[in-house]
Amino acid sequence: MKAIRRFTVRTVLPAAISGLGHLASNLRWSWHEPTAQLFHDLDPDAYQAVGGDPVALLGQFDRAKLDALAADASIVERVTQLTADLDRYLTEPRWCQSLGDTAPKSIAYFSPEYGITAALPQYSGGLGILAGDHLKSASDLGVPIVAVGLLYQAGYFKQALSRDAWQQESYPVLDPDGLPLSLLREADGSPSVVSLPLPDGRHLNAYIWRADVGRVPLLLLDSNIPNNDDAARQITDRLYGGGGDHRLQQELLLGMGGVKALRTFSRLTGAPAPEVFHTNEGHAGFLGIERIRELMDYGLSWGEALTAVRASTVFTTHTPVPAGIDRFQALQVGHFFRAGLAPNVPLESILALGAENYEGGDPATFNMAVMGLRLGQRANGVAKLHGKVSRSMFSGLWSGFDVDEVPIASVTNGVHVPTWVDPKIAEFAATHFGRSAVSDGDWSRAADVDDAELWGLRRELRVQLIEDVRARLRASWIKRGASDAELEWTKNVFDPDVLTIGFARRVPTYKRLTLMLRDPDRLKRILLHPEHPVQIVVAGKSHPADEAGKKMIQDLVRFTDDPEVRHRIVFLPNYDMKMARTLFPGCDVWLNNPLRPLEACGTSGMKAAINGALNLSVLDGWWDEMYDGENGWAIPTAPNGTSSEARDDFEASALYTLIENTVAPRFYGTETTENAGAAGPSEHGTAGTELPHTWIHMIKHTLSDLGPKVSATRMVQDYVNQLYIPATEAGRKASADEFAAARELSHYIDRVRGSFRNVHVEHVESVGIDEEPSLGDTFRINAYVRLADLAPEEVEVQVLSGTVSVNDDLEDTTTHTLELSQPLGEGRFLYSMDMTLNHSGSFGYGVRIVPAHRLLASSAELGLVENAR
Ligand SMILES: *Cc1c(COP(=O)(O)O)cnc(C)c1O
Numbered sequence: 001m002k003a004i005r006r007f008t009v010r011t012v013l014p015a016a017i018s019g020l021g022h023l024a025s026n027l028r029w030s031w032h033e034p035t036a037q038l039f040h041d042l043d044p045d046a047y048q049a050v051g052g053d054p055v056a057l058l059g060q061f062d063r064a065k066l067d068a069l070a071a072d073a074s075i076v077e078r079v080t081q082l083t084a085d086l087d088r089y090l091t092e093p094r095w096c097q098s099l100g101d102t103a104p105k106s107i108a109y110f111s112p113e114y115g116i117t118a119a120l121p122q123y124s125g126g127l128g129i130l131a132g133d134h135l136k137s138a139s140d141l142g143v144p145i146v147a148v149g150l151l152y153q154a155g156y157f158k159q160a161l162s163r164d165a166w167q168q169e170s171y172p173v174l175d176p177d178g179l180p181l182s183l184l185r186e187a188d189g190s191p192s193v194v195s196l197p198l199p200d201g202r203h204l205n206a207y208i209w210r211a212d213v214g215r216v217p218l219l220l221l222d223s224n225i226p227n228n229d230d231a232a233r234q235i236t237d238r239l240y241g242g243g244g245d246h247r248l249q250q251e252l253l254l255g256m257g258g259v260k261a262l263r264t265f266s267r268l269t270g271a272p273a274p275e276v277f278h279t280n281e282g283h284a285g286f287l288g289i290e291r292i293r294e295l296m297d298y299g300l301s302w303g304e305a306l307t308a309v310r311a312s313t314v315f316t317t318h319t320p321v322p323a324g325i326d327r328f329q330a331l332q333v334g335h336f337f338r339a340g341l342a343p344n345v346p347l348e349s350i351l352a353l354g355a356e357n358y359e360g361g362d363p364a365t366f367n368m369a370v371m372g373l374r375l376g377q378r379a380n381g382v383a384k385l386h387g388k389v390s391r392s393m394f395s396g397l398w399s400g401f402d403v404d405e406v407p408i409a410s411v412t413n414g415v416h417v418p419t420w421v422d423p424k425i426a427e428f429a430a431t432h433f434g435r436s437a438v439s440d441g442d443w444s445r446a447a448d449v450d451d452a453e454l455w456g457l458r459r460e461l462r463v464q465l466i467e468d469v470r471a472r473l474r475a476s477w478i479k480r481g482a483s484d485a486e487l488e489w490t491k492n493v494f495d496p497d498v499l500t501i502g503f504a505r506r507v508p509t510y511k512r513l514t515l516m517l518r519d520p521d522r523l524k525r526i527l528l529h530p531e532h533p534v535q536i537v538v539a540g541k542s543h544p545a546d547e548a549g550k551k552m553i554q555d556l557v558r559f560t561d562d563p564e565v566r567h568r569i570v571f572l573p574n575y576d577m578k579m580a581r582t583l584f585p586g587c588d589v590w591l592n593n594p595l596r597p598l599e600a601c602g603t604s605g606m607k608a609a610i611n612g613a614l615n616l617s618v619l620d621g622w623w624d625e626m627y628d629g630e631n632g633w634a635i636p637t638a639p640n641g642t643s644s645e646a647r648d649d650f651e652a653s654a655l656y657t658l659i660e661n662t663v664a665p666r667f668y669g670t671e672t673t674e675n676a677g678a679a680g681p682s683e684h685g686t687a688g689t690e691l692p693h694t695w696i697h698m699i700k701h702t703l704s705d706l707g708p709k710v711s712a713t714r715m716v717q718d719y720v721n722q723l724y725i726p727a728t729e730a731g732r733k734a735s736a737d738e739f740a741a742a743r744e745l746s747h748y749i750d751r752v753r754g755s756f757r758n759v760h761v762e763h764v765e766s767v768g769i770d771e772e773p774s775l776g777d778t779f780r781i782n783a784y785v786r787l788a789d790l791a792p793e794e795v796e797v798q799v800l801s802g803t804v805s806v807n808d809d810l811e812d813t814t815t816h817t818l819e820l821s822q823p824l825g826e827g828r829f830l831y832s833m834d835m836t837l838n839h840s841g842s843f844g845y846g847v848r849i850v851p852a853h854r855l856l857a858s859s860a861e862l863g864l865v866e867n868a869r
Helices: 019-025 033-042 044-049 054-060 063-070 073-091 095-102 126-141 230-236 244-269 287-298 302-311 330-337 347-353 368-375 384-393 423-433 435-440 451-479 484-492 520-527 547-560 577-586 604-609 621-626 644-667 693-709 712-758
Strands: 107-110 145-150 158-161 167-170 193-197 203-213 216-222 276-280 313-316 327-329 365-367 378-381 499-504 534-539 569-572 589-592 614-618 632-635 760-767 778-786 795-804 810-817 819-825 828-836 844-851
Touching: 019 033, 019 054, 019 073, 033 044, 033 054, 033 073, 044 054, 063 073, 095 712, 107 126, 107 244, 126 145, 126 203, 126 216, 126 276, 126 712, 145 244, 158 451, 167 547, 193 244, 203 230, 203 244, 216 244, 230 244, 244 287, 244 327, 244 330, 276 287, 276 712, 287 302, 287 347, 302 313, 302 368, 302 712, 313 368, 313 712, 327 330, 330 347, 330 365, 347 368, 365 368, 378 384, 378 712, 384 621, 423 451, 451 484, 451 569, 451 577, 451 693, 499 577, 499 644, 520 534, 520 644, 534 577, 547 569, 577 604, 589 604, 604 614, 604 621, 604 693, 614 621, 614 644, 614 693, 632 644, 644 693, 693 712, 712 844, 760 844, 778 795, 778 844, 795 828, 810 828, 810 844
Parallel strands: 107 145, 107 276, 145 216, 276 313, 313 378, 499 534, 499 589, 534 569, 589 614, 614 632
Antiparallel strands: 158 167, 193 203, 203 216, 327 365, 760 778, 778 828, 795 810, 795 844, 819 828
């Protein structure tokens, strides 16, 4: 029989342990080990069965169980103490409070996915987990973020394998009432609703669920509600499910609905309005249109509203892979906006924001990353190399400027250490360096630790992984149709004393899951080497629509199925945060071999590093800036211009050679240099007496030196200092006195755009310089410029000096500002400066005119420049 009504009966906790409700509903338990341990101890078997989800655990307890817990004095004591600890954590002043009024009062953070815990599966990979880590570190630092996202009914898919190794997807539906969420409600108890008009008189409505990530509220919009028609209910069905209209409506809801949700949240809770809006990748970009709509309803013009919104918006781009960027048909975007999403906002202006009106662009396309860059006065990539690649990728928006002047900075990603460090490592660090060191990722005294003790700990972590590998492998084979009797061998898969290499990530082509299979016989020899064998654990989901990715998984799994090697290489289905937390600490080496420079940052290697694993990676993303020769190994990249087949051959071969000659011998302490005079290699599998001191030194160096650099504490502080504070300042200036400055800047921009075609550098002289100048010589530069109807203070006349390449390009340039020395009448002016030659070798300079206004963030911002010819 089908139920005709459905209720969710909430657990009523006895007063003595009522704090458990608070502890379960705040997701801080996902990184606060003592709280997680408390829930575990309430009922270890049930905790295991619900996958470590405290809300689900409490939902399982009957009256008798709850009464028994309430009568247990030690449980009551722990609940009381941890509740007080949580309250202190939520209210005490932290780092951001020490910044005073320069810090923003509130920051809105938008992301299409959040990876906070496996119990809230609302992520597909790195982007979401980064967003989760950002919120957690912001919470730890007291940075006042309010986050916005969507609540997907099925989240991302669960992965299994068929008998013939083909990826199978399933979409278990989540019940929001069983998740650590609460519904935002109006004073009368009814759920708050945000609503967007759709074509044909329809509406897209959504409830707002709230999760608490420590101090950070996370608002998730859910369209699966009774107010919606069936089609609208499906909009938040899955993460990255459909394409086209479905995806566009998800993004309209996230961006525009998200701003409405924030306004509702402030109205209901009294929370301050956000001063900065941060869009984590382009998907949420429509938030800028909703803010422009608000300001135009208030009375600002399009240009004034855009200027005010830009001042307080930060845009982070996450991918140098064109397929990773959201694009829609401009017609399709127009169709939805005509339904009245922003009735006072001119549609052609909205469409112009996403237009690819630059060389190589498609005029019919609406590009979400391009809109993101035009809506954010400040933008960044997620590693130094990625910043550089992004400046080049988007340079068409700033044509006329050198690529390194494109205003896209970089903030290198980091990982939330308390989430990703294994409790055993944390305990070890706490014993040796004190509690606070753990949360700060401070291993600066790692060098003092006894080698044998550290090596023993690493072995424990490997053993912990091996147990998980065996259990998961067995479960996977049972799903693939094997019987118990056939699976005896899985009990002996992997060896606690064998060098363990991990590789786990999503499976887009550029990450090259199967590079290691380039020469299968050579890989086999590496796995089965008699003195220094290797075991490899692999995991990763392919996007459901990506057949090439599924084929790569199949090729890999078929290799692992071979009885000759199946004890040394495994593929584990359904890579997620839960698996990751055992996997990273248990591996000795973390492998990463993308096609450089397509990995924007990569964070799994960081998570491995903070657990004492060494990275073996192509110099891409974060590794390009943080590899130092002692913290792991760099896989060489084939020279530019190598064909893709030859490139895979080259890089795979380099990878094999590194493992054979360097990595494996060093792990077993049998490197020839180190081993001079020592007795032959100890038989693996027996407790070797000789410790691999060079390897252990590399672990200590990784923990002490790399640990703090890859911490999300460092990342969030960088965001606050380099982006949030400047955006707060710019936003405050722009909005003060009824938006006086935004109006002023907007009028300036209109004027300067109109006049710039008439601005010219007419003539430049170098006065007092020899044919063969010497170091230390000084000469005068005079630039005669025509400014048409612009005033001298509305522009800057600059000299860029530097070395000159063979094709006359200036390199390593320094920018100097010329002084106005004389008006010449009729809009003409003389600008001058004295230049001293303080470098020998080739020298050259150029002169240009750029817009200048105190509210611009950079000379390049408007993309306007007039270069001397
Ligand atoms: C860290 C992590 C990722 C991202 O890893 P990359 O190295 O950036 O590819 C993906 N999935 C899970 C489960 C993770 O923990």
